[in-house]
Amino acid sequence: MNAPTGTHSAPASSPAPSASRSSQALIRAEEPVLAHNYHPLPVVVARAEGVWLEDVEGRRYIDMLAGYSALNFGHRHPVLTEAAHRQLDALTLTSRAFHNDRLAGFAERLAALTGQDMVLPMNTGAEAVESAVKLARKWAYDVKGVPRDRATIVVADGNFHGRTTTIVSFSGDPEAREGFGPFTPGFRSVPYNDLAALEAAIDETTAAVLIEPIQGEAGVLIPDEGYLTGVRELTRRANCLFLADEIQSGLGRTGRTLACDHESVRPDLVVLAKALGGGIVPVSAVVGRREVLGVLHPGEHGSTFGGNPLAAAVGTAVLGLLETGEFQRRAAELGEVLREGLTGLVGEGVTAFRSRGLWAGVDVDPSLGTGREISERLMREGVLVKDTHGSTIRLAPPLTITREELEISLAALRKVLG
Known part of the structure; x- marks a missing residue:
């Protein structure tokens, strides 16, 4: 399925404005001044476009969380x-x-x-x-x-x-x-x-x-x-x-x-x-x-x-x-791709999942790690997700994601579960 009109491909990997400071330095700088009401993944995002995020060191990631659905239309939709x-x-x-x-x-x-x-x-x-x-x-x-x-x-x-x-x-x-x-x-x-x-x-x-x-x-x-x-x-x-x-x-x-x-x-x-x-x-x-x-x-x-x-x-x-109905259709059609991909992972590190449209809760075999640990492994593969409870992670990409980007993300999940 083609991406909807006006969406973006991955941003170029040119240095972001804050690239003079490393991710670790920026994370450490937050500790004394920010209340600890969140436990973010150790990635510092500096730029974003469409479904792609770029950190301060120029590494790129597919956003499979979409701000808990706040970014249904991707980052900086034109x-x-x-x-x-x-x-x-x-x-x-x-x-x-x-x-x-x-x-x-x-x-x-x-x-x-x-x-x-x-x-x-x-x-x-x-x-x-x-x-x-x-x-x-x-x-x-x-x-x-x-x-x-x-x-x-x-x-x-x-x-x-x-x-x-x-x-x-x-x-x-x-x-x-x-x-x-x-x-x-x-x-x-x-x-x-x-x-x-x-x-x-x-x-x-x-x-x-x-x-x-x-x-x-x-x-x-x-x-x-x-x-x-x-x-x-x-x-x-x-x-x-x-x-x-x-x-x-x-x-x-x-x-x-x-x-x-x-x-x-x-x-x-x-x-x-x-x-x-x-x-x-x-x-x-x-x-x-x-x-x-x-x-x-x-x-x-x-x-x-x-x-x-x-x-x-x-x-x-x-x-x-x-x-226009375009995004509802995309979520329904690409949701079938997501469901098919997750079905193939059941018994291969996934114990169960629930999905509707472009939204899924994935239960990972606890012997493979907690949801937080799986999220950190996916981060290292260039895919950003977030855990919920125990060994469950959620997948909720922007509705602008392409089939290819979705399949890249599912392949990364298969890799970290292997």
């Missing part, structure tokens, strides 16, 4: 960078104290693409999830009639929705929770992909069910066919909301615009982020039914940068790419 440059010369920020000339068009096109009515623009994924939680509670009190301060939200075990205080309150990840209490009440967690458990947890206080249609951080866990349809039916019968966190799964990643589209399910609210900013600026949004988003009134929720002109301009350019 359509997106041109939109950003054009807007930088005109207007970057007004705050929502005033109208700006880019926001309404962005919101109209995002609502149309997702099949929803209204848009609440925000910046980061966690901020958008927090916004969805607030909306669900407000709807429960104003519309459903739940007694004040009694609303509950049902979530799924193994979830990852961010790391703010409220969100880690319903996380099962001890690293995310330990040392950060007291925790926000009002959440019930049930096993993922278990409709019976979900039904048992819903009662008259339930404002919403919040799930990821595919659990990304948990290892790209894909529920049984019919699960999303079942969630939609349960929530409809119980008069509560279905909130879908599509921050990683949405905007083309799985071969459809939204992962929920695989079952033709329309949630009440959908949370979007990452790819919506085109890898240029943070852009997020909650999109949903007018009856839900309409419960907000001025002063009840806000964001200084949410819906700013630069974000709206880049986001509109992202929507233009998705409206």
Whole structure:
């Protein structure tokens, strides 16, 4: 399959601007000044183009992580960078104290693409999830009639929705929770992909069910066919909301615009982020039914940068790419290449994998190393990935990747497992 128009080949291996300092020197320089909330791979990226990254010493890598899906369209996609440059010369920020000339068009096109009515623009994924939680509670009190301060939200075990205080309150990840209490009440967690458990947890206080249609951080866990349809039916019968966190799964990643589209399910609210900013600026949004988003009134929720002109301009350019359907098709077609390649590795160092579109969670035989160790070996072969838990790695290349680049990456994985 040919690369989409406007994508790039590997950048030339000329020295990057910061090449006068080695990777190790730059990594050591970070230690005294950066909080240790991440454990990056020991590579210092200086340049990027398309699916290719280049470090400060001129070594090149295929990006098989794509910023956890923030770079669905690759690095510095020309359509997106041109939109950003054009807007930088005109207007970057007004705050929502005033109208700006880019926001309404962005919101109209995002609502149309997702099949929803209204848009609440925000910046980061966690901020958008927090916004969805607030909306669900407000709807429960104003519309459903739940007694004040009694609303509950049902979530799924193994979830990852961010790391703010409220969100880690319903996380099962001890690293995310330990040392950060007291925790926000009002959440019930049930096993993922278990409709019976979900039904048992819903009662008259339930404002919403919040799930990821595919659990990304948990290892790209894909529920049984019919699960999303079942969630939609349960929530409809119980008069509560279905909130879908599509921050990683949405905007083309799985071969459809939204992962929920695989079952033709329309949630009440959908949370979007990452790819919506085109890898240029943070852009997020909650999109949903007018009856839900309409419960907000001025002063009840806000964001200084949410819906700013630069974000709206880049986001509109992202929507233009998705409206063609080209990237959804690429993810579906190249997803078959990815699935075929991983199938050939089962029993050859891979114990199991799960994939949908250009997204896979790969379980490596623990005797061969942890996910971190496998990621470091792949880095030395010129392919960058990231582990999730234990011996599981995730693969999520930009949707602009070519078949040849994908096969190079799979060959590297085969080599490090051999």
